[in-house]
Amino acid sequence: MDPVIIVGAGPTGLWLAAELRLHDVPVTVLETREERNPHSKAITIHPRTLELLAMRGIAGRFVSAGTRIPTGHFGSLSQRMDFGVLDTAYPFTLFLPQVHTEELLEEHATALGATVLRGHRVTGLEQAADAVTVLVAGPDRPYSLRASYVAGCDGTRSTVRRAAGIGFPGSEATVWGWLGDVVLDEPPAGPLSVSGPEGGVMALPLPGGVHRFVGMTVDDLRSDRPGELTLEEVRAKVVRVLGRDFGMRDPRWLSRFGNAARQATDYRRGRILLAGDAAHMHFPAGGVGLNVGLQDAANLGWKLAATVRGTAPAGLLDTYHAERHPVGAELLRHTQAQTALLTAFSDDGQALRALLSSLIAEVPELSRTLAERLAALDVRYDPPDPGTAHPLTGTRAPDLAFADDDRTLYALMRTGRHVLLDLTDDAPLEDSAPPEGGATSWNADRHRVRLADPAGAWATARAVLIRPDGHVAWAVSAAARR
Structure with a gap:
């Protein structure tokens, strides 16, 4: 079996590597x-991403390393959204700088046997x-590798995307945000977020005695890219909006970013696939970029693994584009609105x-x-037969609690296999059931359980097949009898 080669060891590439190694x-x-x-471009992990981590038994590592924030913002509006009302075991965003997220993801991937070459x-x-x-241009010499498939997880300037000839249409930047990680002699008492006629600025503490300022002023509404960002410029912008510079000094990282919005025309072209920022580029509003990349990888991982191993039904790998491209398009629309x-x-x-x-x-x-949209808890994949599909089909499965089992659903999903929940309370499902080939095709792990507190469509379901990415493959309301 030729290996899968992943280009890019950011969060998306590392999570995809781990998912493939499970198989x-x-x-x-x-x-x-x-x-x-x-330098940590991303600092926020959203609830759906924490659910994905929980499905593999490692969410606790991230939660222990980060800080829970029970609210989120939309477009930096002063009134924040309450994540506590969300139907998830993780009703919060997690503040965790990307450098630490990548450390944990790489530990997970390499422990499963992935090889990471820097x-x-x-x-x-x-x-x-x-x-x-x-x-490849290696550290010692150029060389080449043969792969069954290549996944480009190499960012907005993706070499893989360009080499594959995949288009990346969209809009050019019309505004330039800026970011400064600096030391403060007189730091504010807590995080700040101010928007007014001169611009908007957010300030928050980072580990290591550093504060991050990020924002835009009226001067940043321009289509031409400004020059290199300096500490003096950051100081002037902060003073303009917040009225003081808090003793700003010793910059650790200064960066600009535009609101250009682009999306790859194809997430798959033959044996080449794209995920994360290689597939979609957008303004970092809401801190969703890292999260959507991991969710791309979760969707792709099990499908690519089944394809490589020869167990996938015809057309399975094509559903990666069919399911995730609309999510990427919605991501662009959402961030443009913010x-x-x-x-x-x-x-x-x-x-x-x-x-x-x-x-x-x-x-x-x-x-x-x-909040549900920001957290990606609302994502549903359209079933192939929407007229007859059960209401649960394509929806995200929450971490269901069972009446007679101390475990929850996500504890059953750590191997990365499909999980079939037999929810009948008398005669179990036939070995060949449920119909449509789903359970038998995937050799799913079967569990006969009772839900502790079923609600909505879960209350009438009698069998549910859950994919490795936590979405419902299909469900039936009437149990098949022996």
Whole structure:
């Protein structure tokens, strides 16, 4: 079996590697950087991502290393959304700098047998009918590798995407955000978030005695990319919005980012696949980028593993694009809407922000809906037969509690296999059931259980097949009898 080669050892690539190793697929991860990036672009892990980690039994490692935040913001509106009302065992966002997230993900992937090679830069690909040849500039010499499939998890400037000839259409930047990780002599008492006619700035403490300022001012509403960011510019922008610089000094990282929005035309082209930022580029509103990348990898991992091992039904790998491309398109729409609010500096814009903020406080349904979308708890994959499919089909399965078992659903999912829940209370399901080939095709792990507190469509379900990524493959309401 030729290995799968993953290009990029960021969160998406590392999670994909781990998912493939659960199925004994040989995996090599090639990373250009010789060492892990010490600067954390992402700092937020959302509830759905924590659920994915829980399905593999490692969520506790991340929760212990991070800080729970029970609320989230939409477009930095002053009224925050309450994550405590969400139907999840993780009703919070987790503050955890990306550098620590990557450390934990790499530990998980390598413990499962993934190989991570740093200082190995992919320079090109040659795709044939039965394999892909990967051209690599190694630390000692150029070389090539043969792979059954190649997954590009190598960011918005993806070498894999360009080498495969996959289009990346979208819009150019019209606003430039900025970020400064600095030391403060007079730090604020806690996190700050201020938006006004001059601009918007957020400030929050990071580990190691550093504070992060991130924001935009009216001068940043421009289509041409500004020059290199300096500490003096960051100081001036912070003073302009917040009125003081808090004794700002010793910058650790200064960066700009635009609101260009792009999406790959194809998430799969033959034996080449894209995930994470290689597949979608957007403004970092809401801190969802890392999370969507891991969710891409969760969807792709089991499908690619089954394809490599020869156990996948026809067309399975194509469903990766069919399911995740619409999610990526919604991601762009969602972040563009937040960007419009973030840059609403005019009097009219400030009035709009005030109105929406008050609605979040006054209309719980609005707050919950926005929170579910931000947390990716609302993602549902369209079933192939929507007219006859059970209401649960395609939805996310929560971490269900069982009446006669101390374990919960996610504890049954740690091997990365399909899980069949037999919810009958008398005669068990036939070995051949449920119908449509789902359970028998996947050799699912079967568990006859009773739900502790079934609600909604779960209350009438008698059999549910759950995919390795935690979405319902199908369900039936009437039990098949012997």
